[in-house]
Amino acid sequence: MKSELAVLDEFIRSKGLRHTHQREEILNIFLSTEKHVSIDELFKLVKRHDKRIGYTTVYRTMKLLSESGLCGEIDFGDGILRFEHKYGHEHHDHLICTKCGAFIEVMKPKIEELQERLSREHGFTPMRHRLQIFGLCKRCS
Amino acid sequence: MKSELAVLDEFIRSKGLRHTHQREEILNIFLSTEKHVSIDELFKLVKRHDKRIGYTTVYRTMKLLSESGLCGEIDFGDGILRFEHKYGHEHHDHLICTKCGAFIEVMKPKIEELQERLSREHGFTPMRHRLQIFGLCKRCS
DNA sequence: CTTACTATTGAAAATGATTTTCAATTATAC
């Protein structure tokens, strides 16, 4: 499997864009985090390494990573956009604890299959989906 | 089944709030729309009936209706909060066409059941969930 | 290596939906 940096570089080249140290650094820091970071959180992490990188650059770089397929955007409905690792990761759904904010990543092929069938029954061509289950995690319930 | 207005009134009384003609009017106009209205859309409809009702009141009243269980808030991930009828309506999921914006309401008990089981497998107590399938509707595909 | 070209950066300002503020108004209980 290609490295994430190679994937980014390939994407950048194919679009006639440029490889910059900011982009490389933001990618590395994103990869080193445990998923689901907001732009603001990521910006703070990035600033620790290099104070001169601005919020805007983090914002723009995450959009770039999204386009290149390296990260996925997730919306838990609280008005803050978060990002998760996507390259080399399977699709999954989320269990979200409404008390402590913890999330669990889950996967149920049978549900995926039923969603596919449900869509077809309505003449709908599914491209992607989002399943979020809100409730209480083991510790909070 | 109690009327929606009766439900609202009961909720209002139970909280020591007041019945106002604005709240009644906004509820009626919301009920007369075909679901999935944003606050902005609803405000425009309301203004046709009564120019003196402000945006803020519509906003606050919809929050009130949400709390009372008369409407549900839906987030399609485009940054705009929409509302749908909830009282006397079954839970359902959404198929959302990414081309024309159409949405289809669907229901698959088997999926609900599997979600329940999936949650339990992870020691999670599910309260509510959100399933949105994005793709192309019959006409657009 | 140097130049020319143009993408990128970062600070600040703009955007846009949502939420709060506050003085005036209005519903409700007594």
Add this chain to the structure above:
DNA sequence: GTATAATTGAAAATCATTTTCAATAGTAAG
């Protein structure tokens, strides 16, 4: 009616996100 406190609506504040723009820095060509 009167007193009390909730409600209203205009305007301002919030807050994440997005755009602007002048300065900076990759990249390719010479």
